Amino acid sequence: xxxxxxxxxxxxxxxxxxxxxxxxxxxxxxxxxxxxxxxxxxxxxxxxxxxxxxxxxxxxxxxxxxxxxxxxxxxxxxxxxxxxxxxxxxxxxxxxxxxxxxxxxxxxxxxxxxxxxxxxxxxxxxxxxxxxxxxxxxxxxxxxxxxxxxxxxxxxxxxxxxxxxxxxxxxxxxxxxxxxxxxxxxxxxxxxxxxxxxxxxxxxxxxxxxxxxxxxxxxxxxxxxxxxxxxxxxxxxxx
Amino acid sequence: xxxxxxxxxxxxxxxxxxxxxxxxxxxxxxxxxxxxxxxxxxxxxxxxxxxxxxxxxxxxxxxxxxxxxxxxxxxxxxxxxxxxxxxxxxxxxxxxxxxxxxxxxxxxxxxxxxxxxxxxxxxxxxxxxxxxxxxxxxxxxxxxxxxxxxxxxxxxxxxxxxxxxxxxxxxxxxxxxxxxxxxxxxxxxxxxxxxxxxxxxxxxxxxxxxxxxxxxxxxxxxxxxxxxxxxxxxxxxxxxxxxxxxxxxxxxxxxxxxxxxxxxxxxxxxxxxxxxxxxxxxxxxxxxxxxxxx
Numbered sequence: 001x002x003x004x005x006x007x008x009x010x011x012x013x014x015x016x017x018x019x020x021x022x023x024x025x026x027x028x029x030x031x032x033x034x035x036x037x038x039x040x041x042x043x044x045x046x047x048x049x050x051x052x053x054x055x056x057x058x059x060x061x062x063x064x065x066x067x068x069x070x071x072x073x074x075x076x077x078x079x080x081x082x083x084x085x086x087x088x089x090x091x092x093x094x095x096x097x098x099x100x101x102x103x104x105x106x107x108x109x110x111x112x113x114x115x116x117x118x119x120x121x122x123x124x125x126x127x128x129x130x131x132x133x134x135x136x137x138x139x140x141x142x143x144x145x146x147x148x149x150x151x152x153x154x155x156x157x158x159x160x161x162x163x164x165x166x167x168x169x170x171x172x173x174x175x176x177x178x179x180x181x182x183x184x185x186x187x188x189x190x191x192x193x194x195x196x197x198x199x200x201x202x203x204x205x206x207x208x209x210x211x212x213x214x215x216x217x218x219x220x221x222x223x224x225x226x227x228x229x230x231x232x233x234x235x236x237x238x239x
Numbered sequence: 240x241x242x243x244x245x246x247x248x249x250x251x252x253x254x255x256x257x258x259x260x261x262x263x264x265x266x267x268x269x270x271x272x273x274x275x276x277x278x279x280x281x282x283x284x285x286x287x288x289x290x291x292x293x294x295x296x297x298x299x300x301x302x303x304x305x306x307x308x309x310x311x312x313x314x315x316x317x318x319x320x321x322x323x324x325x326x327x328x329x330x331x332x333x334x335x336x337x338x339x340x341x342x343x344x345x346x347x348x349x350x351x352x353x354x355x356x357x358x359x360x361x362x363x364x365x366x367x368x369x370x371x372x373x374x375x376x377x378x379x380x381x382x383x384x385x386x387x388x389x390x391x392x393x394x395x396x397x398x399x400x401x402x403x404x405x406x407x408x409x410x411x412x413x414x415x416x417x418x419x420x421x422x423x424x425x426x427x428x429x430x431x432x433x434x435x436x437x438x439x440x441x442x443x444x445x446x447x448x449x450x451x452x453x454x455x456x457x458x459x460x461x462x463x464x465x466x467x468x469x470x471x472x473x474x475x476x477x478x479x480x481x482x483x484x485x486x487x488x489x490x491x492x493x494x495x496x497x498x499x500x501x502x503x504x505x506x507x508x509x510x511x512x513x514x515x516x517x518x519x520x521x522x523x524x525x526x527x528x529x530x531x532x533x
């Protein structure tokens with residue numbers, strides 16, 4: 001589903017420190033995985049390479065068999081339509097209602113009005129925002145805004161969901177809620193879910209794959225039930 | 240959040256900027272429309288005066304009546320000639336007296352009539368350009384004539400003047416239109432800048448570049464059309480309340496109905512030109528916006 005083949009990513013001049021270096025990873029269909037590590041470890045870069053906000057400097061990223069590195073710029077929107085992305089700072093349109101925000105991925109695909117109405121209402125009910133569809137993001141709490149962002153990522157029923165620090169601004173209880181939502185998505189829809197986080201609440205989730213990055217390299221890749229307990233990562237604790 | 244709604248939202252978000260841009264487009268189009276009106280008027284004056292192009296053939300005093308009628312018949316037989324009329328010495332004196340105030344009394348004091356009799360030759364429309372008039376005048380020459388007068392210089396000057404006006408209107412029009420395109424482009428650039436976060440999000444959820452651009456193009460087009468409608472309304476008002484008052488004055492010099500309002504087709508063209516200017520301005524802006532924005 002998602003494959004990183006010897007991926008190196010540097011920003012600016014080639015002599016700069018690599019954000020990612022020789023990363024080889026594979027995420028299967030329906031897999032739920034955390035990517036963690038200290039700030040600047042390359043977590044966001046890893047996700048950005050999947051939704052083609054960045055291109056690999058070396059190596060390649062394959063998403064459902066398609067090379068992101070060689071993707072024509074005009075094809076990027078079509079790749080993104082199969083992905084749902086949840087951002088740490090929500091990235092909601094402040095002057096639009098929650099409904100409009102969630103409807104946006106369907107609109108760019110040209111889905112008809114009735115279908116949009118039905119699907120947006122469904123997904124908003126699923127994330128518990130059914131009654132706040134007409135509110136603007138500024139009128140919602142942090143947790144509700146994140147739910148709206150998740151609803152937008154799910155409305156297209158994507159086969160891959162990427163979440164970049166989805167609980168970064170939330171308290172422990174809300175973090176648990178958000179994680180539950182993402183987990184249900186993975187179980188119900190069979191979607192591959194990749195969560196970049198250093199939230200210990202999320203990382204404590206049992207039976208999850210955890211990839212640890214440090215200075216752009218994969219330093220650990222295993223199940224939360226074994227590797228994380230066997231090899232406690234100081235950098236994770238630091239965050 | 241369809242493109243049309245997004246475009247209208249954009250206009251609502253910065254109403255003053257939208258109004259300023261539409262007004263600028265309107266001003267440019269009013270100037271263009273007014274210029275076109277002036278050119279049309281001058282052309283119609285030229286046409287009208289062109290119909291009056293005639294060659295005055297002044298007869299030598301020594302030429303007798305028989306010779307005069309023979310020459311008149313000869314001239315009337317020419318293809319280029321529409322009509323020939325004889326103006327006697329007495330008639331010429333009378334006309335001259337009428338044309339200049341107070342002249343009648345002065346002329347009455349003269350002991351003899353200094354004005355010659357003449358044949359006034361009116362030409363067919365096809366032979367009224369300055370070059371043709373010159374050629375026909377040469378063909379009209381007869382030994383019985385003392386002098387031929389066909390206001391050659393005046394006709395030529397007027398033709399040159401109107402041609403120059405047309406050329407300068409074209410140049411000025413092109414400059415003004417380019418300025419309007421630039422101004423609309425600037426407004427759209429500001430709108431793009433103000434909504435760059437929104438555009439980034441649209442792109443992140445899978446919107447194509449053209450999906451992101453379409454509201455701005457629509458916005459430019461709507462602003463231009465608004466400008467066009469405003470310009471057409473202003474020109475209509477200008478004609479209705481200002482120019483018709485000048486008509487009386489113009490009647491005296493150039494004849495009636497010389498200030499026709501722009502024909503409906505020209506008005507539609509004006510509105511369409513507004514839309515095009517807006518669209519073009521928006522297009523230049525969206526194409527110049529960086530890859531990271533649009």
